[in-house]
Amino acid sequence: MHRQSSLRTRLVRGLGAATAAVALASGLTACGGDAEASGPASDVVTVGGVSNGAAQQTELTVPVVESLRGKLPASVRERGELVIGVGALPAGFPPLAYLGTDQQTLTGAEPDLGRLVAATLGLKPVLKNSTWENLFVGIDSGKVDVAFSNVTVTEERKKKYEFASYRKDNLGFEVLKDNAWNFGGDFRNLAGRTVAVAKGTNQEKILLEWQTKARAEGKDFDIKYFPDSNSTALALSGRKIDINFAPNPSIAYHITQTAGSGTPTRNAGSYSGAGESLQGLIAAAAKKDSGLAEPVAAAIDHLVENGQYGKLLAAWNLPDEAVTASEVNPPGLPLTNS
Template structure:
């Protein structure tokens, strides 16, 4: 999974996920692209999502016939080639549940490659996955070797200088608590008074949490922030009651909630918060080279999946329904330049 670095070098919504949900499944070819094996084996007009997920998803077969009118929107070169080259930045290791090596130890699985396959089916194209490091994923787009990235990329105004976007998921953070906890976060920082919360150091969510801590301190209330070196330590502290909650990326928390279900350390999602802060809902988007003429057909294909219900079933399969958007947008407002 990508290391903990500022946005622009790693998938923004996963900046704390490394310490908490990284799988020790190293992929090959860390320096550049690798042709990613992908579990297709689908009949024409059908796509099965959630395959080889190691329990992170419920395998679900969806009807996804080609839409000729959307195929016609594609640039001529893409139509002639007949493939959609999809970039994923999951080297050197995956970031579950979004992109990681599946149960067969070779196939790239996850919510992001699955959505790329759904979009390709709608557009009447064969999906071709290319896995790489986060940095090389953008190099692939810049060079034209990759058509589009489905890799948890947050829309920012800075990135709009080079790329065009088709949004498909909210960029959310979340609070994870023991399943037996009755505490819920509904967006008001004052609910954190007298709580002890773990967070990843140097992350976007740490920045937000420390701002809330300062606000509470000015109001004469206390929020205690804790740091742990690895996921085991964090979840041991959560299970033993040394902390009340963990604040991290919503997809990583969704993964752990499903993995811990029906165990003595079962957890639940206690509420989400936009990764962009209170003033703007952050959005995750398919990312193509600026002026590639791909953003509109990608947006229309995503909207088709939303209206047809396949989108909702894809999110549900990966336990990400709380990140649903009502519609896809081309180049929606992104994180401002002073927060990109």
């Protein structure tokens, strides 16, 4: 993904659940760019709090790991705070980052992981919410230590930032729950289906390439476009399309929203947002040579090993995006695709 790989689509930014996003927009705008101090450093982190049903609320006890705390830059360790940047203004992008039902707390898988990392390192998490553009301004200026905001690793970004990966950057295939179709890793399985995709996005580019290949083999599938995600959801529930091809987190969120409806949906497979040659990765981003990527990666590895990382992703319905370990500055989208 070029900007944000979840509800922010790759070539244009879009929201995966427009209704929820619009409902939350005024609250997030009211929150502005002010810092949200999460209170004194604690070994108990509430995952999925005030999530409006998008997550299973879970309390995790997170002891400080002194050996990892010792890896922090002295300035951050002595300050005792980890300033976490999130680019969720103006409207948020559930389930990754948005204003909770109390209209005060920034919730989502991204800020929750930031809180878990801060707790592991014995730091007080201080969340700063901004626009996507100002997120990077904050890192550049030193006002933000590290971003947990669905940032895809790219070779272009590695010129200015250092990364600690924590989630796969995937696209997903959403179908009605009673539809037995599965992607199975082969575009040929789309033959004979009708697939919705957002225009001008990375997933559209991939889908059009598959359609060309399928037609060369004497197969085909239909591509449909809709003005927004609500229209796409209605087309899927009304069986006017078979599949919605979109960023995986937006699909995960929509699945939670349809679970109690008459037309529940499910995930029928995933595909790397970077294409077939590279598994795209989402990572915590810090200023290059800040010395933060390594301790953050070590903290993520600790959370993976003790199972709390898995509980976080399960709570937010994102287990299929799990990584087995955090990589420092992994291969990113190439310069020609950044």
